[in-house]
Amino acid sequence: MKNVxxxxxxxxxxxxxxxxxxxxxxxLNVSRETASWLVERSGTTATAKPTSSxxxxxxxxxxxxxxxxxxxxSARLGAVGSAMAxxxxxxxxxxxxxxxxxxxxxxxxxxxxxxxxxxxxxxAPRKHQWEEGDIEDLGGTFSRNFAQIRDRECYVVDDTITxxxxxxxxxxxxxxxGGEPVACVVLADKQGVEEIDGVPVYSLLQVIRVGSxxx
Numbered sequence: 001m002k003n004v005x006x007x008x009x010x011x012x013x014x015x016x017x018x019x020x021x022x023x024x025x026x027x028l029n030v031s032r033e034t035a036s037w038l039v040e041r042s043g044t045t046a047t048a049k050p051t052s053s054x055x056x057x058x059x060x061x062x063x064x065x066x067x068x069x070x071x072x073x074s075a076r077l078g079a080v081g082s083a084m085a086x087x088x089x090x091x092x093x094x095x096x097x098x099x100x101x102x103x104x105x106x107x108x109x110x111x112x113x114x115x116x117x118x119x120x121x122x123x124a125p126r127k128h129q130w131e132e133g134d135i136e137d138l139g140g141t142f143s144r145n146f147a148q149i150r151d152r153e154c155y156v157v158d159d160t161i162t163x164x165x166x167x168x169x170x171x172x173x174x175x176x177x178g179g180e181p182v183a184c185v186v187l188a189d190k191q192g193v194e195e196i197d198g199v200p201v202y203s204l205l206q207v208i209r210v211g212s213x214x215x
Contacts, residue, residue, distance in 0.1 A: 002040075007064060011035065017049035025127060027103070030163045034062040047212050064208050071107065072121050081111020081203070082177045086117065087202040088155050091183040097147055097154035099123055100101035101170055101180075104117035105158035108187065111212045112157050121154070123173060125166045140173055156184040161201070169198050 009026060014024045025035035031153065070076045095118060095206055100109025102124045113120040125140045171181045181199045189203035 008042040011038035015039050015042070022183050023103075023127075024087070025162075028064060030064055060133060062162070062210070063209065064192050064198060065207065067159065067187060067192070070187075078111050079163055080187065082109055082115050083204055084108065084202075085112045085115035085209070086114070086159065086189065087185050087204070088183050091200070092153055094116050095153045095155055095182050097149070097152045097179070099142075099154050099156050099170065101125060101158040101172065102143075102158065103184075104160075108159060112185070116155070118155070120125065121147040121149070123170050125169055127166060131171055140169060142173070142177065149174060149179035151179045153176040153182050156181050156199075157186070158184070159187045161186050161189045161193055163205070164191055164196060167193070167201070168196050171199055188199035 007030075008030060011024055012014050014027055017019075019027065021035045021039060024039065025031060028035060028038070035048070070080050076191035095116070097120075098109050098113040098116065098118045099121045100112075100123070106122050110120060112165070122143045122145075123140055124143065133196055154174060156167065156174070158167060158170075161167055167184055167186075171184070174181050184196065184201045186201070186203045188205040188207055189201070191209045192206055192208065193201045195201055
């Protein structure tokens with residue numbers, strides 16, 4: 001994707017396919033607020049079609065991370081997963097479970113789990129059900145098709161941190177199941193998060209906005 005217009009088009013396509021705004025946020029690696037804005041703007045009539053400059057002037061302050069060049073190639077994905085695993089390797093010798101946050105965090109977690117020789121679990125965050133209103137009223141779930149927490153120590157893997165809300169939710173959900181998150185790792189961190197509820201967070205890339213949000 002090259003510009004905001006491309007993101008709007010992608011948001012519209014995903015909405016037409018029936019994805020919730022929370023799922024669209026996950027697919028495009030943007031915040032829920034940004035996803036809502038993109039969907040709403042994509043519905044503008046053809047006679048008043050927004051331009052990139054129009055979008056930039058009134059849009060939310062966010063950063064889109066496109067890592068599809070990694071995700072579409074298994075060798076690249078494996079190499080990146082190996083690098084992410086290397087960030088975790090000194091965090092705990094007894095850890096035998098890696099939790100991937102669905103959707104994009106799951107394939108990364110698979111490669112990390114293979115590198116670290118752990119079981120694999122996945123967590124679907126509440127944002128996947130979100131359209132409007134208070135997200136706290138919704139609930140996330142651990143997939144029964146993968147390994148369960150069972151009071152174990154574990155690593156947490158996702159692709160990006162946008163606000164930290166999803167990672168915080170996952171850490172809390174693991175603890176609610178009796179597990180103990182030892183460390184988290186992401187491909188890209190848009191907030192510069194060093195820890196969440198006492199759990200260290202590592203990233204291969206940190207994306208830092210330079211300059212004032214008001215132009």
